[in-house]
Amino acid sequence: MGQGQGQGRDARRAQAYDADLGAAVARAQDGDEDAFAVAYRLVQPGLLAYLRTLVGDEAEDVAADAWLETARDLARFRGDGAGFRGWTATIARHRALDHLRRRRSRPRGAALEPEELDLPGPDSTHDQAMESIGTAHALALVRRLPRDQAEAVLLRVVVGLDGPSAARVLHKRPGAVRTAAHRGLRRLAEQLAADEAPTGSEGREEDG
Known part of the structure; x- marks a missing residue:
């Protein structure tokens, strides 16, 4: 349970340190491999937890594929730390869906209701x-x-x-x-x- 608690804290810490993440990404785009490792450490815990919901025990493999694509296309990214988290999540989701299609499987129950009903308040x-x-x-x-x-x-x-x-x-x-x-x-x-x-x-x- 301690590891799971750490994952949640790490993800919230990454959000709090978006300025540091953005700076690391900018340095990585200039060829700083250590800076790319910093960006990876900030983003990976939350990304992995997300992928486990999509592909289960194969999340590590899908995450590795997503990071390879991220590294390959890093020069094309434009944005700040928050934007980088969104960009990597998009790449990871695409890789996960590709993986599921290869297994001839689909995520369950993705359809939303046509109308949003009552929202719970901030309770x-x-x-x-x-x-x-x-x-x-x-x-x-x-x-x-x-x-x-x-x-x-x-x-x-x-x-x-x-x-x-x-x-x-x-x-x-x-x-x-x-x-x-x-x-x-x-x-x-x-x-x-x-x-x-x-x-x-x-x-x-x-x-x-």
Whole structure:
């Protein structure tokens, strides 16, 4: 669980240090290999957690392919640290979908509802899910969400993209991504609360 908590913290740290990330990317574009390694360390934890939702145990291999493409096309990138995180997430998602197509498989349940209904307000369930998202258990629960919700939650909370950037990665409207992320966080909070609630099953087993 400690490793999962570290992944969530590392991703949020990468978001907080976008200025450092942008500077590292600029140096890497000038040929500084050490700077590229800095950018990799800031981006990789959240990217890997996102890819695990798409391709499971093959996330490391897909991430490696994505980073090879990132390194190859680095000179073409234009943007800041936040833009680089969005760019790498887009590359990683394309590589993951290519991988799934090669396996003759598709992500489950990617379709959004035609109309967004009521959005949960900025209440404690959202905050609870945000705080818990870094744990290995919470990440496992995220992978059980509908695909649109899982991707939106991971791109927003773990990779650290803002709404418009996440929408560009997913080729969806920002409002749809915001809705999916809120619904996913609300469902995640409910699942976490249910897991913590006593079930009384132990007593029933003893009676049986």
